[in-house]
Amino acid sequence: MSTAVADSSTVRDRMSALWRRYRGENNETTLLLLILALVGVMAIVEPSAITLGFFGDIIRSGIVTLALALGLLMIIISGGMDVSFPAIAIFAGYATITLMQSLGVDGAVWPFVVAVAMGLLLGSLNAVLVARYKMETLIATLGTQVIIRGVLIAFIGSVYISVLPAQLDAVGATSIMQLGGTQVNVLVIPVLVLAGALAWVLRRTMFGRSIYAIGGDKESAKRVGISVKKVQVAIYLVAGALAGFGGMVHVVLSRHASPFEIVGTELNVIAAVVIGGALDSGGRGSVRGTILGVVLISLVQNSLIRLGVSSYWHVFVVGLVVLAGVAIQARSAAATHRRTRILERLETAA
Amino acid sequence: MTDMKTSSTAGLRARATSLWQGATRHHAYDLGLLALALVVAVVFTLINPSVYASQLNVESIAFSVPEVGLMALAISIAMTVAGIDLSTVAVANLSALFIAWYSAVGEAAGQGPIVSTLIAVAGALVIGAVAGAVNGFVISRLKVAPILATLATMQIYTGLAIALTRGEAAYGVTAPLSEFGMGDLLGVPYVFWFFVLVVVVVWAIMTKTTFGLKATLTGASKVVSEFTGYSYSGVIVRAYVLTGVISALAGLVMVSRTASASAGYGSSYLMLAITIAVLGGANPFGGRVAITGAALAAVVLQLISSGLNMVDVSAYIYQIVQGAILAGVFVVTFERQRLLQRLARRRTAPPEPGAPQPAPSVVREKEPA
């Protein structure tokens, strides 16, 4: 009710209001500035590295991360955590290839559909544990991660498949454009379309708003008439499907299939989503922020390569960057949880 | 409100019953784990008595419980303060690498075996304490959620180990450590005695000291602990230092037993350690001390592992079993609680205003703020 009178507010207030307006709902502007600064540093330190191919590499390495990050984003907004998506992804990707081989069939589009269906099915495990048994989401998904990966390796297969079925492999060889020396694969299109679709779902549908509502306050969501269980089930099913799709993208882009991949890369994906402004306590996050988070992580990794940093140091450096990014977001989240003003602005300014 | 003094004998009886109930409630879970261990042992013994019950097998179980058991202990403590420590394996490896490295350095420098052993172990403990303090600082001061904080530091510690070793393994430990890792006393391996000793000490710290009490209350409710005058970061940093030191002890056992260390050793231990901690009775939402439970659960899991190994199934089946146990603990607790509540509803008590619902034990006892 306290409407601040414009001319009575201090310069500092006006500046911070301006910043509040442009920093984006989830600090997206900060992130964008950080990315530009990093590119700037690269341009000064290693000018020869800033080529079109450099950006092509970033896109190529970021695309799988983004595909995997989308489902996780929904889960984190709803206040949960998921570490099972890498297992779901590689299960769907590898099992689909195995299925194609054993049936002797080939295709370019339907394998993706099969992988998505498998992801959906595996996601239902999480859905049951979280929505029905109210398990802590980290513990639940840790459990399903080992189960899914265990089943994959023990029962589906453990061999490295070096050659994909021809039509599917052709997808992996199709590029839409060339940036420097790097081919940009056609799969960029469906991944970006999915990202756009998720952004729309999150902003403009009741399902999307319910995810934010549950992440904001679960009890309030119940009281306003949102079926928390139904929404949670849907979240984990869709996240499973998205992970399945991401797994297939990974397999096709790498042009081989190995059951031992993806699992172990979860940190990068979680970091991208969290650095992108999704709060681990839920209720906040956006597709835009996640894309920026993916770009940042990808940028750091590719910069290390271009700068010729020994690969032995990569894990360490990326870990540091992740910690810094996560800490910055945690700080800004803590700042928004400051108490709301009680004193009238006019009086304190005086 | 004034009718609390009922007739003295009835009061005494009531107190005696409730004490008994308290005692059994307190230990019922551990007794259950013990029973579970017996069942598992009996089942596998029946399958193949000559192999499973052989001295060799029992000894090998006793040799393999401590390292993952110690990691589970570390995670259980993190859970007591409503956190988790995903960096425990990384810290153990870093400590183990230091011990292996210093064993060689100390010998090259002409130090006696005792001196170089002491320095190597002290160094490992310092590494554990510092790594734990960093975790505690990131969680309590930078306010990063424990899972994200330790996921990142896991990467950092592992990355450090890779960078310093260039990804290669280190071999060899001092003679006393080698004896510690392989010898036994009264037919029980030294490392198992050591494990029991650590369990007792940690149990005492968590249940018999003001720190333990503060940690438990802080884990149960950060807000209440702050309103009680506890320093949140003080409690959290100390808890994670303890966690880090225990992880370093796990590294000590690892390197002593195998006489080698590497940055990538024991990566499958993380999941196993979490499973053990949860099966041991730790509540990921905080506020419960389950040290003895974690120790017993470590034995249970090792009995299962050894049994599965005996019947020759793949390591991945064992992983599936772990995941199933982890989920199973929650599902069983949840269904049991539901059943109890339904039974209680049939026998309805007289109205008593303000009495809250009993919360299912493993399920969330509080909503996060």
Place this chain on the structure above:
Amino acid sequence: MSFALRARGISKSFGGVKALTDVDLDVVPGEVLCLAGANGSGKSTLIKIISGVETPDSGTIEIDGEEIVTSSVAAAVQRGVQVIFQDMSLFPNLTVAENIAMSERVKDGVKVISGKRARSLAKSVIERLGIDLDLEARVENISVADRQLVAICRALALDVKVLFMDEPTTALTWHEIESLRQVVEQLKKEQVGIVFVSHKTEEVFAMSDRIVVLRNGVVVRTGATADFTENSLVEALVGYLPEDQRRVEISDTGEEPPALSVEGIGVESLFADVSFAVGRGEIVGLTGLLGSGRSEIAEAIFGKLPIDTGTIAVGGETKTIRSVADAITAGIGYVPEDRLTQGVVLGQSIERNLVSAALGKVSSSAGVLKERLLAETSRASVAELQIKTDNAALPVSSLSGGNQQRVVLGKWMLTDPKVLILNGPTVGVDAGSKATILEILRDAARSGMGVLLISDDVPELVSVCHRVLFVRRGRLAGELAHDEVAEPAIRERLVR
């Protein structure tokens, strides 16, 4: 006769404890029904059941003549039931407009939402109420009073048939209450059935047509408001006519320095220029609306929210208080506002909670707990505070609200404080416990402690306080001296 709401034989128990027994509730279109009951009498449970949040064990609910078969919030909302919850139940991370639009979206079952629609809906409700709210602000960034208005707007955004209002005015000023009152009049004309829960007796008599009194989960009296007097309502509420007469002892502390004195304390943007003193043996009331800054002042003195300006002195000595630990060392104890989330750890034992703030008393200097001493200390506390339990090793959650609050009190008594600050110590506590708690405060004062009682329970303030201070928008706004303390005077100043 047609009913907007007709609930029959509603029973509900939690874990073997009956919360409601065979409750009937009828609401006629166009009437304002007051649902009265002490805390813990089952009011909230009844509201939650009718609004579909909880499922009853038995009983039927009809809305507008139609029985609700499966109880769910969505079903209740569909039929036109809306609730303004006491805790507001908003989404802190969403905007004001979106919070207001949420119940319409649920009711209409929309799949694709429109931000424009949300804004226009919110705007129309706000205009109807004649208030002013920033539609684009996130709820976590607005004041408590504004949040209460948002909760009211959300309920009124739809065509309601039955409207529940659970203490909707605790943070509102007279002007805002007046707007709400006009809207209620309007809704009555539109034949809405309104169920109103309030602690403010004058509000109950001014606004309601009929009163239903719940006690221990049972309807004990129903009747037209005109048939009740203030005394008969209180008697129905608690079962007897309590003598909550003003009982204040004046002790002569002579020239001794005050137990607590604060001089010009302030915290940026929250409160400023607060100066007052609490003498030894004195109970001073501090009151104000929800969100007025009364809790912040208490938390600042207690070190939870360290002060930016001013000084705090305990027993005449200036103390630097930057943390809760500092405050405890200085001799200040604080029974916080929210017992369940700030006062006690529900899942932990009674004895652990009792000794938690005075661990030095039950441990060696090396930090090892002395188990026997711990048990003895907590047993003494249990006896002294008449905590109703036969085993202090049981979790606090096994106690009733009033006994839980005594545990919080006991926890601070064990620190031997010179100053005890209490923030709403009898909220959610049954009448018997309330009397006991107030008596404990009188005893504490008698023993020389200075007591600062923050409360908006007017009879309670009158009953125990020597003086009453008022807070408005983060500043002290007057004081009632000993001979001025009386219910009408306090009420009048509160909403001014």
